[in-house]
Structure formats: C-alpha cells, structure tokens
Amino acid sequence: xxxxxxxxxxxxxxxxxxxxxxxxxxxxxxxxxxxxxxxxxxxxxxxxxxxxxxxxxxxxxxxxxxxxxxxxxxxxxxxxxxxxxxxxxxxxxxxxxxxxxxxxxxxxxxxxxxxxxxxxxxxxxxxxxxxxxxxxxxxxxxxxxxxxxxxxxxxxxxxxxxxxxxxxxxxxxxxxxxxxxxxxxxxxxxxxxxxxxxxxxx
Amino acid sequence: xxxxxxxxxxxxxxxxxxxxxxxxxxxxxxxxxxxxxxxxxxxxxxxxxxxxxxxxxxxxxxxxxxxxxxxxxxxxxxxxxxxxxxxxxxxxxxxxxxxxxxxxxxxxxxxxxxxxxxxxxxxxxxxxxxxxxxxxxxxxxxxxxxxxxxxxxxxxxxxxxxxxxxxxxxxxxxxxxxxxxxxxxxxxxxxxxxxxxxxxxx
DNA sequence: CGCAACAATAAAACGCTGTTTAATTAAAGT
DNA sequence: ACTTTAATTAAACAGCGTTTTATTGTTGCG
Numbered sequence: 001x002x003x004x005x006x007x008x009x010x011x012x013x014x015x016x017x018x019x020x021x022x023x024x025x026x027x028x029x030x031x032x033x034x035x036x037x038x039x040x041x042x043x044x045x046x047x048x049x050x051x052x053x054x055x056x057x058x059x060x061x062x063x064x065x066x067x068x069x070x071x072x073x074x075x076x077x078x079x080x081x082x083x084x085x086x087x088x089x090x091x092x093x094x095x096x097x098x099x100x101x102x103x104x105x106x107x108x109x110x111x112x113x114x115x116x117x118x119x120x121x122x123x124x125x126x127x128x129x130x131x132x133x134x135x136x137x138x139x140x141x142x143x144x145x146x147x148x149x150x151x152x153x154x155x156x157x158x159x160x161x162x163x164x165x166x167x168x169x170x171x172x173x174x175x176x177x178x179x180x181x182x183x184x185x186x187x188x189x190x191x192x193x194x195x196x197x198x199x200x201x202x
Numbered sequence: 203x204x205x206x207x208x209x210x211x212x213x214x215x216x217x218x219x220x221x222x223x224x225x226x227x228x229x230x231x232x233x234x235x236x237x238x239x240x241x242x243x244x245x246x247x248x249x250x251x252x253x254x255x256x257x258x259x260x261x262x263x264x265x266x267x268x269x270x271x272x273x274x275x276x277x278x279x280x281x282x283x284x285x286x287x288x289x290x291x292x293x294x295x296x297x298x299x300x301x302x303x304x305x306x307x308x309x310x311x312x313x314x315x316x317x318x319x320x321x322x323x324x325x326x327x328x329x330x331x332x333x334x335x336x337x338x339x340x341x342x343x344x345x346x347x348x349x350x351x352x353x354x355x356x357x358x359x360x361x362x363x364x365x366x367x368x369x370x371x372x373x374x375x376x377x378x379x380x381x382x383x384x385x386x387x388x389x390x391x392x393x394x395x396x397x398x399x400x401x402x403x404x
Numbered sequence: 405c406g407c408a409a410c411a412a413t414a415a416a417a418c419g420c421t422g423t424t425t426a427a428t429t430a431a432a433g434t
Numbered sequence: 435a436c437t438t439t440a441a442t443t444a445a446a447c448a449g450c451g452t453t454t455t456a457t458t459g460t461t462g463c464g
C-alpha cells in the first residue's frame with residue numbers, strides 16, 4: 001500500500017505521538033511497545049520506524065514534548081513575578097507536581113537512553129540547559145555578589161536535591177509516615193539551604 | 203538432560219549472579235539478556251528461569267547483592283567512629299563513589315521495576331530501610347532535641363538530595379564546567395543544610 | 405492529460421527476546 | 435534395585451524492533 005488518503009506523514013506523527021502519550025498516562029514505558037502503539041494508532045509497525053527512525057527516537061520525541069510541557073508548567077508559576085526565594089519554592093513545587101501528575105512520562109525523560117550509535121540531538125540537551133539557566137538567574141538575584149562558580153554550584157545542588165526528592169516520591173521510596181509529604185521535604189531543603197547559602201561570606 | 207554432575211543448583215545461582223554482575227560492570231542492563239547470560243555461564247535459558255523464577259527476579263537478586271555491597275561500603279566509612287557531621291559527609295561521599303564505580307549496577311537498583319503480578323519481597327525494602335535508619339541515628343546525635351518528625355524529614359531531605367546529585371553525576375547531566383564536581387555539590391548540600399537545620403529552634 | 409519518478413505505507417521475513425512445555429536423566433529415598 | 439523427585443536441556447511459542455520487499459497514492463514534468 002502507499003500513502004493513504006486519510007493521513008499525511010505529519011498527521012501520522014501527530015497521531016502516533018498523541019497515542020503514545022495517552023498510553024503513558026496509564027502504563028509505564030516498559031509495558032508499551034512500538035507495535036501496540038502502531039495498532040492503536042491505525043498504522044503498520046514499519047511506518048512508525050520509517051517516520052521516526054526508530055522506537056528509541058520516537059520515545060525521544062515524546063520526551064521533547066514532555067520537556068516542553070514541563071517548562072511551560074514551571075514558567076507559569078512565574079507569571080505574577082514573585083520575589084526570587086518565593087519563585088524558587090514555587091518552581092520546585094511545580095516540578096514535583098508535574099512529576100506526580102505524569103509519572104510515566106516524567107520517568108521516561110530520565111530512564112530513556114539511546115544506543116551508542118544514536119547521538120543525542122542538540123535540541124534535547126538545550127531544553128535541559130534552559131531549566132538550569134532559569135534557576136541560575138533567580139539565585140543571582142538572591143545573592144548579587146556571588147561568583148559564577150558559586151552560582152553554578154548552588155543551582156546544581158538545589159536542582160539535584162529537588163530532583164532526588166521527586167524521584168523518591170514518584171517511586172514511592174520515601175519510607176516515611178504519611179504525614180511527611182514531598183512538598184514538605186522540598187520546602188525544608190530550599191529554606192535551610194538558602195538560609196545558610198545567602199548568609200555565607202561573599 | 204537432568205542435574206549435571208559438574209554443578210549443583212546453588213552453584214548455578216552463584217555462577218549466574220557472578221556472570222551477570224561481571225557483565226554489568228561493562229554494559230547497561232538494556233544491553234544484557236537472559237539468554238546471553240545463560241550462554242556465557244554455560245547453562246540453558248530455561249534453567250535460569252527455573253532457578254530464579256524469571257529474568258526480573260534474577261535482576262532483583264543482583265540488586266540485593268549490590269545493596270549489600272553498598273551497605274558494606276558505607277559502613278566501612280564509620281569504622282573509625284567519626285563525629286556525626288563528619289560521618290554524614292563521609293557516607294554521602296562513599297555513596298557517590300560507589301555509584302560512579304558501579305554505574306550500571308547502581309542504576310539497576312532504581313530503574314528496575316517488577317510487573318504488577320510480582321510483589322517486591324520484604325527483604326528488599328528492608329535493605330533500603332536500614333540505610334535510612336543509619337542516617338536517622340546520626341542526625342539524632344547531631345540534634346538531640348529534635349522530634350521524630352523533624353528527624354524523618356531531615357533524613358529524607360539529605361538522602362534525597364545526595365541521591366539526586368548522584369543521579370546527575372552518573373548520567374552526566376550536571377551541565378557544569380569541569381571544575382565543579384559531584385563531591386563539591388554534596389559537601390555544599392550537607393554543609394549548608396545542616397548549618398541551618400541544627401541552628402533552628404527546638 | 406499521461407506517464408515517469410518518488411515517497412509513504414503495508415506486509416512479510418528476520419533474528420532476537422523471555423517464557424512455557426516436553427522430554428531426558430541424574431540424584432535421593434525406600 | 436526401583437520408584438520418585440527434581441534439575442536440566444531442547445524445542446516450541448508469542449512477542450518484540452527492525453529490515454526488506456512490494457504496492458500504490460501523490461507529485462512533477464512533457
């Protein structure tokens with residue numbers, strides 16, 4: 001068969017990506033296969049490979065969409081221009097919130113690894129860089145005298161810390177009594193870390 | 203064929219687990235298959251399934267071994283009885299060190315998920331609990347007046363934070379200039395967090 | 405308009421996977 | 435010694451991602 005009259009190539013991509021995302025709202029990626037996505041989207045398996053390059057690259061496109069949604073979700077918290085410390089809290093909480101709402105898609109961002117022959121496209125790393133830059137700017141406002149190295153360090157400590165706590169929440173590995181919630185942990189991290197960091201010399 | 207004269211059932215398990223761990227020192231799980239492990243260990247694929255239950259459970263046993271090694275590695279840092287704050291630093295650095303030395307096995311601990319029909323054995327969660335308890339004890343010594351809830355919170359903030367930074371290091375997602383190392387981030391996290399936490403009231 | 409070139413898609417083949425089943429045989433129990 | 439049990443293999447199975455082959459709709463050109 002050849003090009004179908006009811007679908008253009010980019011319609012295929014849109015439908016397939018939407019179908020994959022929809023399935024990821026209910027199932028982890030380990031329980032989803034290219035063939036199953038193809039069946040539900042109404043295409044053959046080979047068509048998806050032809051269009052995306054491979055199942056791996058298809059998943060990478062899903063990750064790109066998720067990262068864009070995540071960035072939008074985080075930026076939304078900055079709309080009413082909160083002061084820097086408050087902004088950091090809100091961004092972190094939004095990060096946790098997004099991860100808990102879209103667990104499987106969020107996990108996919110970090111679990112997904114390309115083969116050695118498949119280079120990571122530049123636009124992917126760029127998306128992650130952008131998140132860092134946002135945080136670095138906020139921390140800079142919070143402590144104008146800080147050196148570049150101090151800013152980079154603090155940014156990565158906070159981002160790493162928030163990320164780690166979020167991982168534990170998503171995987172339900174907190175092993176704490178139920179009145180201890182991820183949001184409390186994030187608040188504690190940011191409050192205490194910033195308290196000491198902004199006070200230290202320089 | 204029946205039981206082989208050159209191998210008892212537990213010899214099979216030992217050889218297979220050792221072979222799997224050995225391969226994980228060089229390759230990520232995604233590039234290792236039950237059949238390949240079986241080939242290299244000199245058994246049939248079915249024999250491994252019969253002995254371990256499934257490929258998933260085999261990997262779970264690998265994780266158990268890794269967790270034991272990790273616990274031993276961490277406890278080793280406490281042998282000369284350092285003061286609590288120093289102990290926390292050393293444990294965290296040992297955690298990072300272990301993860302970087304055995305990347306694929308360490309990743310497997312957190313990436314591995316059992317199917318819905320395969321319950322997590324109790325001994326597995328117990329192993330993780332033990333790590334928490336260790337940290338909680340140290341924090342308790344550091345701030346004797348702290349409530350249980352405060353201790354649980356701080357423990358999980360620190361563990362989550364160290365874990366998150368370690369993840370970024372292992373996956374090379376730090377996006378920082380090369381003179382910023384994971385160990386520096388961990389020091390910064392613990393120093394600043396503890397500084398403020400121990401000083402806060404109660 | 406007709407026809408060649410192209411590109412999108414399907415269908416089938418391939419080699420791999422983890423698991424299941426059947427058959428075989430060594431060890432253990434009596 | 436004979437039965438039973440259990441470990442192991444080999445083969446069969448269904449599913450996977452990918453590759454190849456074949457078909458056919460679309461596009462562009464004379």
